[in-house]
Amino acid sequence: MIANVEYRLPTNVKPTHYELVVRTDLDKLVFDGFVKVCLDVDENTDTIILNSSGLQLRTASVTCITSNDSSVTEIEHTVYDKEKRVAFKFPKEFHTGSKLQLRVGFSGVLLDNLVGYYRSSWELEGKTKYYALTQFAPIDARRGFPCWDEPQLKATFAITLVSKSSTTNLSNMPVLDEKTFSIQDYSEIGEAFQDLDSQWKVTRFETTPPMSSYIVAYANGEFSHLETSAKMPLSGRTIPLRMYATPDLIHQAQFALELKSKVLPLCEKIFDVEYPLPKLDTLVVSDFGGAMENWGLITGRIRSFLLDPNSVDMWAKKIVIKIHSHEISHMWFGNITTMKWWDYLYLNEGFATLMGEVIVPDEIYPELKANTEFINRHLVPAMVLDAKLSSHPIEVSCPDPDLILQIFDVLSFSKAASVLRMLATYVGKEQFLRGVSIYLKNHLYGSTTTRDLWDGISEVTGLDITTLMDSWITKTGFPVLIVKEVEGGIHVRQERLLETGLAEDQDNETIWNVPLSILTVQDDGTPSIDNSLVLDERERIYPLDTSRSYKLNAGTNGVYRVLYTEERVKKIASELSKPNSAFSVEDCLGLIADALALSKASLMKLSDALTLIGAMRGEMEFYIWSCISAGLNDITSIWWEDAEIREKLKAFRRSLFSPLVKRLGYVYSSTDSPDVTQLRTCAIEQCALAGDISVVDELKSRFRYYMDYGDDSRIPPDLQKATFIAAVTYGGHAEYRAVNKILDKPKTSSTRVSAIYALTSTRDVALIKEGLQFMLSGANDSDVPYFFLGFNGNGDARKPMIDFFQQNYDELYERFIHTYYFRLIIEYAFSGMTKASDLNDLVQFFDNKETTKYSMALAQSLDSIRGRIAFIERSSEDLEKWLAGRK
Structure with missing residues (x-):
């Protein structure tokens, strides 16, 4: 029936509200439940198609809310495993403008595969114990319950969890009420699960704001928690904050809890948009694929969130700071405002990387020099991958679901963050963040594309951000700027750089709009930086006093490399070696990284790059040695x-x-x-x-x-x-x-x-x-x-x-x-x-x-x-x- 149509769901109906009931049996490692979805009918249809994967589905029924008709039951349903969809056909046609409620029962197995609604485990007195949790991003909510599993199809969710009384239930929203099961209180649940007794309990949660299916979250297990709160700067509300983990690990969650109490209010202040939920929990899991920004219930593995107070190493502490800040920033950038489709994944991840791993840590822990570390941790790896012919644009078309998971890579995270950091430097960080705030306010609870973000920043800056940034977002690769000194200035030419050399022919057609950010050393030894110049053509001559020390890409904020003459490299290195150099640590990192990459591309000799490294012997700055270490490794x-x-x-x-x-x-x-x-x-x-x-x-x-x-x-x-x-x-x-x-x-x-x-x-x-x-x-x-x-x-x-x-x-x-x-x-x-x-x-x-x-x-x-x-x-x-x- 749908084998030859596109993989995206048809738009004849759209969900507006889900009532989701899930029972979890940790003894049998299974789950079952039912979902009631309110739908708006936009086109006449007798068939409702939605996403489902790996679930056993029961008979579906539909009630027309607008006409008060009695419910009708499907006459057939067809499961399409490849497309991960199910089509329910009904004996009547539903007309445009009507409102329906679809009810479907389902069941599944709690696997240990890290996706959908799955199981994890921990040890207590030599025995293995289990708990269950969700990981729905990017397209695995359909493994937990039948749904419209596309990010722009937002709806509200009223979630109810049924579980053994000794366990704890968690979800996106606070608990509305929790009671021991009785047929008198829960007749519909009793009809659905006929073997319930007083050993079971029912936990109902408050209804969410409109949200995408991939950030729906729930969990069930024997969890302990630590709690604090945060006073929010805009609303004045006090938001309860909790860290959940298994009892053997909860003592390691204090640092992350204190961090969260600092980061959440700071994000609200920076974005100038109120945090919309009544709470923010974090659940720490022993087996998890990184961390996930579920709205109101962040989840992630132990390494992402826990620190043993008796054994803290610096690297582990920085991981917790960056990852928790990253996920909290998603509460706005991604959760309130969400990309329309996975083509725009970088709108979520690039910004959360910049916000959570640079801007927020620099505010709270300036001694960690997060902006400096960004160069080694994100900019350099992104350019290494992007220098391959097999790279892809930041904004990458995902016509096939098989591509979605593949683009969760350093280009969508690190290169996107690097490009946004470059833009923030060019327009000024305050202007950039004001533009981001306008973008969020213009699209609260909505879904967006790249143009929407650029419009917000353009409104503040008065610049044509769409034109400025288009090549960086939609084209693969990045340029090397070849600098030659001419009478009265410098000649700058841009070429696409590959790890094997300069790109040729059809691989070298892109012209990037390159913010040059030229630093010139003044007579008194201080730096003067011109951020106004943009190379928007293949080559151009710029007036410059080349008798002074100078350097392009001041602060290494640009996503490009610079190839100087051998003589100029020596002069820059000489300036860098001075005790009070006008060139920053960030400038030094860029010079080292460029030298190593350009030697790999045969644009300079490897021996020259190693000589430059050898000249750093007297350096005592960690991040410079970290860059050197990575290069030598x-x-x-x-x-x-x-x-x-x-x-x-x-x-x-x-x-x-x-x-x-x-x-x-x-x-x-x-x-x-x-x-x-x-x-x-x-x-x-x-x-x-x-x-x-x-x-x-x-x-x-x-x-x-x-x-x-x-x-x-x-x-x-x-x-x-x-x-x-x-x-x-x-x-x-x-x-x-x-x-x-x-x-x-x-x-x-x-x-x-x-x-x-x-x-x-x-x-x-x-x-x-x-x-x-x-x-x-x-x-x-x-x-x-x-x-x-x-x-x-x-x-x-x-x-x-x-x-x-x-x-x-x-x-x-x-x-x-x-x-x-x-x-x-x-x-x-x-x-x-x-x-x-x-x-x-x-x-x-x-x-x-x-x-x-x-x-x-x-x-x-x-x-x-x-x-x-x-x-x-x-x-x-x-x-x-x-x-x-x-x-």
Whole structure:
């Protein structure tokens, strides 16, 4: 009936309100329920089509509210598994303008697949206990109940949960009432679930505002909670805030709770739009795919929200700050105002990344330098992916549901956030945020497209933002600006940059509107920044006094790279090395990242990039060393099969980082600044990876003390990962077993991840195989990507990992294809290869596979391999000479 029509639902009827009743049986691990949906009929029809997937459906009936007719029952229904839809045909036609109520019963199984309404587990006194929760984004509400599962089809939801009396029920809204089941109070529920008795309870929740199906949320289990409140600056209301978790973990939720009490009011103030819900809860889950911004009930895995007050490491603390702030910002940007379709995913995720990981943390924790970290964490990775031919635009057409999950990547999150950050710098942050506020106010509870956001910012700035930003949003890639000095100024030309060089022909047609942001050093040594200039054509000459130090892309806010002459790079580097340089840390990060990327593209020599890095020896800024570390990790990974180059690169790394370890030592103090704490950790980790004997021996001795006495007091939380990895890499079976035992019962989520990375760092072939098998049969779903990433970083494990993936492809596909984890697994498993023979083998392996659901990740991984092969061919000789010439 609908096999040849588009996958989008027909528009003959639209939902306005759902009454959803769900019963959860955690003993049998099943759920059932019924939904009553109020519908507006926009076209005459006798058939109602909606989304459903994996559910057993009961007979549907319809009542015409406007005519008071008696209900009619379907004469047939057809399930379309591929389209994840069901079509109910009725014996009469419903006319345009009428209002209906559709009632459908359903049931399903609580699987452990991380999507829909699923189960997770925890341990209590040696017994496994279960709880259930939803993960409906992007298109899995249809796995929980029959619905119109498209973001623009907003409706209100009145949710009722039926569960065992000993459990807790949660949903988007506060509890309206909760009672022990009795047939007198709940006759309709009693008719639907005829085996209920006084062991069951019924929890009714208040009705939501109009919202999309993907942010509907509910959960049932034995949860404990912590509670506080926040006074809101606009409404003056006091909003109750809660953190929910299983009883064994709830003591680690205090930091996130306090954070939430700061972030929620700040977001209301910044957006100038009242938070519309009466509460905001967060549920922490042991097995979850990241975090999710369900309206009023944020959900996410342990690593996203929990901190053990007795074992706090800086990295874990920053994760909680960023992720919780990110999800809270979605309460406005995404939940109140929602993209019309998944083509505009970046409207949600790009802005939440910028807001939650830069603007909010900079307000609350300025000492963490979130804007500086953004360059390393988001801008650089986004440009690495976007430099591949297989990249995609920020705004990407999703004509097929199989593409939706694939675009949850660094382009929709990190590149989108980077482009928005560039725009905010160009128009001014205050103007930018005022424009965002207008956008929200103009589309409260509505659905939007890119143009709607640009209109809001244009209204404030008076600029044509649509024209300015179109190429950045709708086109793939980004430019490199080639700067040459001419009489009286500079000649600037833009070309699309690929990781293998400049794009040619049809791949180089885009002209970006590039904010140049030119910094010039004045006579007194202070910077002067001109943010007014935009390169909106292929090339142009700009007047500039080139006798002064200057730099384009001041603050590294632009999503582009800059190629200077070799002489100008030396002058910029000289200026950067001055104690009170006019160039910022952000400028330095951009220069290093550009040099490494341009050397990979053969636009400058790798040896020049390494010389620039070597010149940073006296630097004490953590984020500069973090950028250098990432660059050296990448280079070492690329030449992983050349033992001589690999060892010389290790020596270079030791020469850079060993002096920092000697200067900073191993003792962490509460009086240390975040910079010092993170730099110490970075230096020790780099020295351990580079085989610095003194550092490795120190870490091994600390782990040996733990093995001998069961006392981990000599392993600071910030050194946990480095210590575990050193113990296993340079140890034997005893160290491996000790870390394996830690993984079995980790104290914190950081401990868990550190243990995984350590287990994957073993050089023992038998232990590598054991670890691969454990990853498949013993690890939680959410841990599996960490295993693949860890094995990818271990040269001895890369090829065994690929063999293992190929041998177990069917099982991995079946287990993870419905989550974004499969995309990560593909990336981590294959992108490290560097030989043409490996590339050919992989192409051949996937040739007869159905790759539709991960085609983007596969194409990007293959491009990565091609880029590595080309880099090795072009730069090995240059690298060898530079390494040989080092003193």
